[in-house]
Amino acid sequence: MTTTAPLLQMRGICKYFGSVRANEEVDLTVTPGEIIGLLGENGAGKTTLMNVLFGVYTADAGQIDIAGTPATIRNAADALHLGVGMVHQHFHLVSHHSVMENLLVGQPGRWGQLDRPYIEQRLQEIRSRFGLEMNLDDQVRDLSIGQQQRLEIIKALLRGARLLILDEPTASLTPQEADGLFDALRAMAAQQMGVIFISHKLHEIRAVTTRVVIMRYGRVTATVVNDDSTTNRQLAELMCEHEIVAPVKASSTPGRELLRLVGICTAGGLRPALQDIDLQVHAGEILGVAGVSGNGQTELADVMSGMLTPLSGQMWLDGQVLRKITPRQVQRQGLGRIPEDRMHTGLITTLPLSSCMVLPRIHEHRFSRFGVLNRKAIRQFTKEQMQAFDVRASGPDVRTGTLSGGNLQKVLLARELAWDPTVLLAAQPTRGLDIAAAQFVHEHLLRLRTEGKAVVLISEDLEELFALSDRIVVMYEGVINGRMPIAEATVQNVGLLMAGITEAA
Amino acid sequence: MEILSQILQVGFFAALLRIATPLIFGTIGELYAERAGVLNLGIEGIMMFSAMAGFSGAYFTHSLWFGVLVAVLAGMLGGLLMAVLCVSLGLSQHVSGIGTTLLFSGLSFFLYRLIFGQPSTIPVIEPFRTVNIPWLAKIPIIGPVLFDQYALVYLAFLIVPVTSWILYHTPWGLNLRTVGENPQAANSAGVSVAATRYQALLIAGMFMGLGGAFLSMAQYNAFTFGVISGRGWISIALVVFGQWSPYKSMAGALLFAFIDALQLRLQASNMIHIPYQVFLMMPFVLTILAMALVSRNARAPAALLRPFRKEER
């Protein structure tokens, strides 16, 4: 018999999407003062479980007890009412509203009017209890990612959350910002709140949690009390069936310059402006671009892809300057591109796989003559590429959107590498992929390097950058504020640069 | 000079307000729908249907206000259909709106013919009379323009500040705007996206109904098949022109009404020998030009045209 009822008890939760079993007989308990790490690969069912708890999805079976009483959570309102708050991976904020308005949404009014004094008073309390501060008059679009996350946490606390769920909260924070977040979480636990921390970053899980729950294929497969004896290796083995093999980087000497950006500047406005970006990448080299998301990496990728026209600056590919930087031109000059958003930029999910595979090259002679498609050649080509890159799909006519994330990324790789690019731009190429698929991507990037091609790897995952890159540049507020060979890079010094702190010598 | 003297008459400005009235109803109605994230292209048909329904209601009961009530209910029925199609079923707002307009226009013609047959003289009612506000109406120039108008005209100009207050100062208004900007944010704050959009579309239908009622029961005293003649579409353009703000949209409606009143005067004055159709098309041409001017910098509600389905991945 425990003296205090657990904050949360989930029993036998099942959730299916069609034939996909996202959650199967999941049990989870959180007692006051606990920080639970929910660990698992992408697709293990962590987010689904939390969405069931927060009322985004309705469970197909199972029971949820909150503070010892059975609870029916049909929507977010129910969850909030029961003291469950959630900070989603993609923030649920209105960027064109003020901080105040974002905090006021869903709150009852006073005399029919918005109750601003109440928010001010509650914010005061939260400041004194947890040390979280916020300027109510700021527009959300002007806030940094870290500030937006703080706003999300305050939103949950303001509604009286006693159990806080955070989904991949550190994905776009600097290491230092993440430490700040952990302090806040510990303060909450100290005040008898419960925290569920979803992540697949082992060192963070070990740093902040009291207990780790590991999910695999929609089930809870292990629970580990987090103490000094817990190791990364132990957690990793529990998390995935296959061994994690660190990518093997063969030695390579950089050759001639294949890509060069000179003085690239872009207009600001809603997006961060690039200022005077200079870059060179050589044959046989992987250049890693680090940075907290929203510091211009997306814009850099967009400029190089031809999707964002720079105000000034030049781009050279393989010794030739581009007269106009358009998608068509950069492709023609031998730039392959893996975009950040494969679902909406790279591929057209509603079209058949074969259409996506030839999308950029439909005008080539082998695929069309005088404007008439050669459907046989298109299907044949698609089949070949599917085989070469191990794309698991029923055939070239299947709707692209039905493929899994890993397979979609393979399709993109297959498409972009089919034309033997001299430079590959890979933006967040393993985001959201499971470990096997990420390894597949890493192998291909390294293969290009050994073949004497150049790779630009934009990533928010420092481990990935450190493992693959030959050189690293760090972006902060649209500027490259640090460059170094990989041998000199540490989590510490890159982290500081990511936060905009440049050491004086 | 002669033209100027034609314009600067009390009658001109009084007419201007009357022309603006159905547009304000339509525009404010559309504004509620769009701020919640739903483009209601059913507006033309809904206004037509309520003009017909309101007229019929008044014709048989001899009560104009009962007619207005019928028109409002008819408008809400149209809003409900849009809500079912775009909110509950999450269908394309463009095509749902066109469908609603086609269906409700067709129904208006059909039911009107069913109710009234094909008489040799077109059925008419005794339309609304202007309400003369004591004392104020006696003020020279301003009085007859502002304070000797139909009740519905007063109502139209009243709903603009009320709408502005609702949108920016009440919890429901904030919820509505949040639903239109980021439904996820509203949902995770415990606001029902579907319910809010239903409410918005029903209110929108209500105002569109008032616009239709004004046309067939105050502006004219009969229902004709050309009674709306594009006013719904113009309302949609005015919402864009007014950057989704109630006051700016009203200003757009007044500007439009000014041009329309002007063309009516010029047409009537017979001073310029241009086919009258040129005057008729002028408002449409100017609306297109105005759209071209403002559209590039206009920022529509971020979730406009996007269906929201909670449980999807």
Next chain:
Amino acid sequence: MRWRLEIRDATPLWLNVLLPLLAILATLILCGGLIVLAGANMFDAYATMFSSALSSKFALTETLVKATPLIFTGLAVTIAFKAKFWNIGAEGQLLTGAMAAAYVGALEALPGWSLIPLMLLAGAAAGAATAIFPAYLKTRYKVDDVVTTLLLNFVILYAMTALLDGVWKDPISGYPDSPDILSAAEFPVFLARTRLHLGVLLAFIGAPLVWFVMKRTTLGFAIEAVGENAHAAAFSGHKTSVVILASAAVSGLLAGLAGVGEVGGLHFQVMATISPGYGYTGIVIAMLARLNPLGVLPAALFFAVIITGADSMSRATGVPVFLADVIQGTALVTMLIGLMFTRYRLRWQRVVHSVQEM
């Protein structure tokens, strides 16, 4: 237990065929209610409607003639909607096409043999230009295409009535209709004692031709890609503005031909009532055809039957002729609802709440 919607992986072919038929069935049943409301017998009314349009050889050919502008506008809307260019302006494009044809067809300075090809060219060009204008505003200034195409319909309609009331007005009778086109400009009829004119032939050739363009050419490929995801298409090097303008041009061209057909093959002049909303019906047809150019043929024929049949039905039963309009609107709505089942399927699912006692 409850019903729930699930996303489909793919749409089975049978559904694509069945769905429009079910939508039509639902429409006829729903509108049957209105027939009963009008005091007539539903089955009698529909029987009159369909038999008057299908029972004799002449009626059948007349239905084909009626279907011709509908096929053109249906195809016009199909190709525009595929690119997500919301062309609600087929009505106006049809009118400009008709006006251009009426103008060219009455030019006595031209050699007789050149009149028909020139009418087709002029009408197609006029329709295309009418559609390109709003498409340009959309791609260049981000002006909402629905609103501009709709407003343009009014502009064009007023311009046309101005012409009919002005320079084109019949000087003798005073009727507001344009001068007749020259007899050399009248479309040949290819079946004696019918009105099956050249335009009918062109429409029936047009549908498979448009199908070929959409499914088998790079233009169709690009239009579909841009329509499904313009951002991704641009990323892959497609010029989205050019593709949208091209689809608008083809769309307007087809709608323009609808007008040419009505002038050259049927009325030999322009009058105010030349189109009773064929452009809007085209939207319903395109949706019912699920934006498949071949599907436009049966859908257009169906509405041709409804429109021609509604007249006889009205005369025989007293049900207002506007039932045809209601049927169009209802068909669009029911089809829309049905479209949901191509993306989702309903499934009956058991929800088990396994409550375990501690």
